[in-house]
Amino acid sequence: MSDIKKASLFDNPQVGKAAYLVGVRCRCGQVSFPLQTYGCEVCGSAGADLERSIMAARGILQSAVVVHQHADKSLEIPFTIARVVLDAGPMIRSRMEHAPEMVPRPGARVGGRVAMRCQGEDENYELVLTEINSD
């Protein structure tokens, strides 16, 4: 598991299963993603004032766009990137899967599963978002 990159962003990642993300809750109330212990972006508290906060990768789609060009030529294009506000509060961006030519519209409910992405010699855990039809 320590060889697979981005493992620390997920709580107990299992490929194909619903994703749970590892965020941080500060004593001041701010909830952010991902977990970091440098300090809270709102109040600057660090150390014991910050605690690990697990959040479901579920929320409301803000927008999704198909990427046609990328400087990294090893990436397979096109792919779709989505911006989602999680039910838990933080905003995340990750890859989205959808039927061809049917990019989900802003306002759609989305959920994410754990997937694996290979980049050169590296294996990465990946969050793949899809539109969900019922809660």
Add this chain to the structure above:
Amino acid sequence: MQKLRPVYVIGVGWHPYQRASSTPYVALGLKAIREALADAGIAFMSVQSAYVATALLPMAAGRPMLRHLGASGLPITHIEDASASGSAAFRQACIEVGSGVSDIVLSVGVDKPTSLAWAIKHTGIDSLADDLIAPATHFALLAEEYAARNGASAADIAHVAAKNHRNGSLNPNAQRQKARSLEEILGGTPVSGSLTALQCCPVGEGAAAVIVASLEGMKRVGFPEGRAVRVIGSAGRSQKVYADNSRYDSQITAETARLAFDDAGVSPRDLHVVELHDAFAIEELEYLEAMGVCNDGAALHELKSGVFDIGGRCAVSTSGGLIAMGHPIGPTGLGQIGELAMQLRGEAGARQQPRAKIGLAHMVGLGSVCFVHILQRG
């Protein structure tokens, strides 16, 4: 600026923005500086301090360039604020003159597109997919959200690019000097979402220089006061955690602009000419609304009605903007000040906004950071 003694722009100059070439950065910078010195009618020896804005050149770019104007021993300070480097350098030059430390200060931006390296990739904090998300994608997402929020079509946003390419075709210093039809723009290479290549700023190199002076400095060198353009407002901010955190680009712009308007004692509806950070077409609409130049959601309609054309109520991106003038990074913010100065002096030729008296320059930079300046004739 209201706390400081009056500061004036007295000289502006450029090396044209262009595709990457074998021209050394020293040649780019010297052309812009000499043009600004000639514009001001002063010798380099009159300049008391220099701020050099560059985001991509390696360490210590200033002296190898400036020494060829005569090694006067002036203090040289390098400024980097990503895309806003030039704007930050201008602010520092204004503060140095306004505070009384110097009477005549040069700010020069120069850059060549070497490989881009962002410190935020080295914080030790990982991300889900940031390596997949280039700036064009970040703004393509915003374009979708703008279109959904305002019931517009994403294709409508391309009108910004049509205007800016038209303005650029009138600017001999612009990297892109070709007017483009909406069809050409929409039919071009798709980049991300609805953004096509001609709706995105090009990669390039160039230089821009601005000289600022106090009243005492102008008197000393015999600069005619009637040609001086006063810097009446200056503000800078960095990104905070906002209540609506998904639109931080607009939030930081709104906050910075508000401070600049308060400083200058003018309102957004008083502006006759605006240069802003239109690296991607959607940005022009977002920032005009955020700054209050028009109402929320109204930018697209006003754009199509000609309000932001040269000759309209408030001409936006008269230089061609980042989209057509270009965005070599270090020079960009300073080139905007230069354009405003020419407009407010009535020296902008084919790009002249009639009766231009008050202008605003806006840049954002990776961080995000934001700088807004307001200039006034006379």
